[in-house]
Amino acid sequence: MNHRNHIDPAADLDDEIRRISGRRIAGSLKWLRRIREQPAEAVHEVRKDLKRLRALVRLLQDTLGKRRHRKLQRDLRNAGRLLSAFRDAEVRLQLVKNLVDQSDPAARRALEEAVERIQSVHQGTVKTEDLEEAADEVMTLLRGARRRLRVWVVPSEGLGKQMEGALFRSFEKARLAMRRTLIHPVAENFHDWRKACKTLRHQLDLVMQPGGEGGEHPRIGTLHELSEHLGNLNDLDVLEESLEPLAEGTLDIAGLSAIRRELEERRTELVRESWAAGEGIFSREAENFIPLRGHCPAFSETWLDSPG
Template sequence: MEKGSDSAAAAVDSPVPAEDAPPTRLALALGEAFTEAQGALALRDPEAAVHGVRKGFKRLRALLRLAEAAPARAVSQRARAARRALAETARHLAQARDTAAREDALDDLVAKAGLAKATRRAAGRALASTDAPVPEGDGVGAHRATLEAEMAALAEALPRLGAALDEEALLAALAASYAKARRAGRAVDPADDESLHELRKDVIAQRYQMELVIADWPALGQFWVDELQRLRDKLGKHHDLAVLRALAEAQPARAGRRPAWCAPLLAAIAARQGKLAHSALRLHARLFAEKPKAFRRRLSAYMSAVSERK
């Protein structure tokens, strides 16, 4: 666990929000994401619990990125420490997800890249045989104590973190996050798996952050979030294929040759990744065509219109 995990439980030298003050957008969203992750911890099905916790943590981390823009340095540091602690904890839950992602990637290659089903079965069997044994206490159970400790620390911090940004500061943070994702997409090398993976992180953050303004124009806001989710899915499939390729390339050669399924699998991965990268970057160009200052003005107009109606 990172050192930031310890920081996440430290007190913040900033005033507690007044009890009669209406909750901010950020406070409401953080509360919903926290409840989502907490509810997933209680699920009995291991796969559903892991999926739910990881999803809740991604949402929390996206919102904590906004809280890092707080003018109070102590609050900003607390948000950053909490985000890093959640990221480190989530990594411990990756094994169950990685196995499912590999199987989904193989199925995607059959459906979209013409991979022969016989090759898919051979690859699936060979790669499954190299999986590390799942530790006793499958799913969340093996990491429950750590997860609950992180959630308890975050629960203590939520009131201050949620009150960290007023409407103007939130608007600035949303625009800065948009600008970061826009720059990343314009600078990305479509042949570089790592740069596309980093872009995916920015898109995930933007996808959850934009939920804060859906209510300002529900039809357009929901469409925007749905398109960001579509972009995230394309980049996610690309990343899963990169992981699959690394596993295939690591297969030991016998008599100087890799298994027969490796060559057609690697060819299918290359073809599918190329199409996914092209499609993802075209979608990114449309979603992030607007300059950051224009994006901020548009969001400001939506948010102000809703505030004036209250």
């Protein structure tokens, strides 16, 4: 864990929130200025920062007020969407390349044909000038968010209880997403479950004590593991969409069936791992999974017991 992104319990909470949000925005702006030289890495890093910023804003939504919270969330969400086309194209291409490396020689030639088609679509869909234009728009949105956060007055009285409530709501949202996925296990529900788990993990990253030798707290580690399983499932859905050009290619039915069996085996295993990890987390109540007193230095007894 990077402790510069962790709330220091010995520091003023107001200052810590401004420091962490300011550091995320400054880091994103720095990457966006490198978008021409390092497009894939810049997009990846900025999207990570945006997700963590949104998690922080959601953690503090009670102090922001509904109007300001909605405005910040909308701007940060729109910033991420401006970069999503490039990220999606990169992911599709890399996933198919990985499948080529893992496939038997009979299927490899047809898969390489799919790679060529996806590369052609990628080059036609995401142009450098379009990406730079998107980066400029993202920088404008981030600068606006930074201005609003700088003038935001964070009331320390009762803030601990408000943040505790926000964490519990995030936990319940992730649990509800799992329940929906158990009832109707379609790609959209798995995706929503993954997003809810990542928000909760990013929020806990801010407040929970690190584990042994400065690593992740075990609670965060279990959420990280679940998010990885769900992320791999999402990648599998993207991969399947990316393989559609094979329908008009030269691979015969036997070859297509072999690829389908391999993908189904991967899906079955990932779903099984997701259910197991999710059950271990969400079969308990929020206050039992998030033991703030004694585990979260930011949530001192004074914070939690102060009048709100």
